[in-house]
Amino acid sequence: MKNILIIGGGAMGSAFTIPCLENNNKVTITEPYNKSFIKNLSSKKKYHSSLKLQLPRKLKFKNFSKNILNEKFDLIVIALSLPGIDFIGRELKDLRIKTPILILTKGLKYDKKNNKIVTIPELLNKKYNVINVSTLKGPCLAKELANKKQTNVVIANKKIKIAKWIGKQISTKYYLTEFSKDIIGIEICSAIKNIYSMIIGAGQSLNTSSGLFQKSVVEMKYLIKYFKGDEKTIYGLAGTGDLYVSAAGGRNSKMGSYLGKGYTFKTAKKKFMYRDTVEGEQLAKEIAPFIFKKINKKRIPLMLNLLRAIIKNKRLKLT
Ligand SMILES: NC(=O)c1ccc[n+]([C@@H]2O[C@H](COP(=O)([O-])OP(=O)(O)OC[C@H]3O[C@@H](n4cnc5c(N)ncnc54)[C@H](O)[C@@H]3O)[C@@H](O)[C@H]2O)c1
Structure with missing residues (x-):
């Protein structure tokens, strides 16, 4: 059993809790931004208004604060949409958390200063000193995952061992993981699609x-x-x-x-x-x-x- 933190209580972050819980992990979700998701997740019934279903009772909700990032987790998952990436980067900056971080967000950023397109893992690493970042991408409609429809995704890290370790913690019979070293290709594809x-x-x-x-x-x-x-x-x-x-x-x-x-x-x-x-x-x-x-x-x-x-x-x- 691992201790997993999911940052982002939108459709995807919430759907992602389901295979994680099914795999017998202790799962905490936090939502930094959207009041309606906070209301959904902190309520007793845990009815999610986008997914239109009740999330498992075992799912724990905590209010977002910088302190939560310093708690001991085995895996931190970022499921915010693209405009939330700089926010979470600033929050993580210089904490030097060694915990593996997994990015679900799809998108790219334009680095004006260096006139360059950067991937999210690159931005977190270069601008906010975040280390140990992996990415998970693939064809996944959050509602279908939440309803346990078979879903195939790929986890990428140059250190393939880390990607495989993450896969082991989150895969189920219906959430199937593949692995790749090509973080750049995967980030570019999943954004420009x-x-x-x-x-x-x-x-x-x-x-x-x-x-x-x-x-x-x-x-x-x-x-x-x-x-x-x-x-x-x-x-x-x-x-x-x-x-x-x-x-x-x-x-x-x-x-x-x-x-x-x-x-x-x-x-x-x-x-x-x-x-x-x-x-x-x-x-x-x-x-x-x-x-x-x-x-x-x-x-x-x-x-x-x-x-x-x-x-x-x-x-x-x-x-
Ligand atoms: N990797 C995958 O398998 C997969 C699958 C589906 C979606 N996604 C991606 O996950 C991300 C979230 O998608 P979703 O369907 O949950 O969207 P959503 O609209 O349901 O949720 C958006 C989330 O981002 C947060 N957010 C939005 N703007 C913010 C800001 N300015 N600052 C801080 N937080 C902010 C919201 O509070 C919420 O937690 C998207 O990038 C989407 O492309 C990934």
């Missing part, structure tokens, strides 16, 4: 979307190589695996479908998805300054068209 799933969603027929799927894979492969990941990672769970699930359903492909119908991004957001967080939008805004300036325009025409649609509010072109 939010943009490519919008592009695929923009196709207004299966024929069009399938063609866009194939072209997206080619661009993703190019980008993985550009950022010095292993291009084979595109064929893994964090690549085509995650691209499939995001293109088949979810908020990014829904936004893509409006863009494909000819709405501009601003109109579509206001008219149909006012309250929804579209992760591809957050990522597009983060990486656009770098992509526009630095990357060979001929190699990633779909990505550029999508970035223009979001940043410049232009109608999306798919050719």
Whole structure:
């Protein structure tokens, strides 16, 4: 039995508690930001409003404070969305916690000072001195995991032993883990699939979307190589695996479908998805300054068209 702390009580952090508990771990969840999740998790029934189910009674909730990070855990899991990464980085800064840290968050950051795109593990390490960071990615809808549907994910760390140790603590019959050393490739894939799933969603027929799927894979492969990941990672769970699930359903492909119908991004957001967080939008805004300036325009025409649609509010072109 290990002692696991999960930071982030949204859909994913909460769903992740289920295999961890089933694997006989002691699991504590904390939520630093969202009042409604705090209310859900601290209530007696533990009914989660996004997952629409009751979380196990064994799950322990603690209010977030810096002190909690100094308590003794065997594994710390970060399940905040991208805007929460700098927050948790600041909280962890210089604590020199040796405990393995596992990142579920998908996304990339733009380091303005050095004009560079950085992965989340790299940002935590270089900017906030966080050590021993692994990442877990793959096709996983939180609601399906919470309902124990078979889910396959990949855990990455250059030290594969650490990735395998984490896998042993969290895998169950329905939560299956693979391992990889390619942290960069996995982080790039799992982030940019939010943009490519919008592009695929923009196709207004299966024929069009399938063609866009194939072209997206080619661009993703190019980008993985550009950022010095292993291009084979595109064929893994964090690549085509995650691209499939995001293109088949979810908020990014829904936004893509409006863009494909000819709405501009601003109109579509206001008219149909006012309250929804579209992760591809957050990522597009983060990486656009770098992509526009630095990357060979001929190699990633779909990505550029999508970035223009979001940043410049232009109608999306798919050719
Ligand atoms: N690795 C995986 O298998 C996997 C699967 C699904 C989702 N995800 C990723 O997990 C992350 C969370 O997804 P979710 O579905 O739980 O989202 P959610 O909206 O349900 O929860 C978001 C979480 O981030 C926190 N947060 C948001 N903005 C914040 C801020 N400014 N400061 C601090 N905390 C903030 C919220 O309080 C909440 O805990 C996303 O990056 C998503 O892509 C990972």
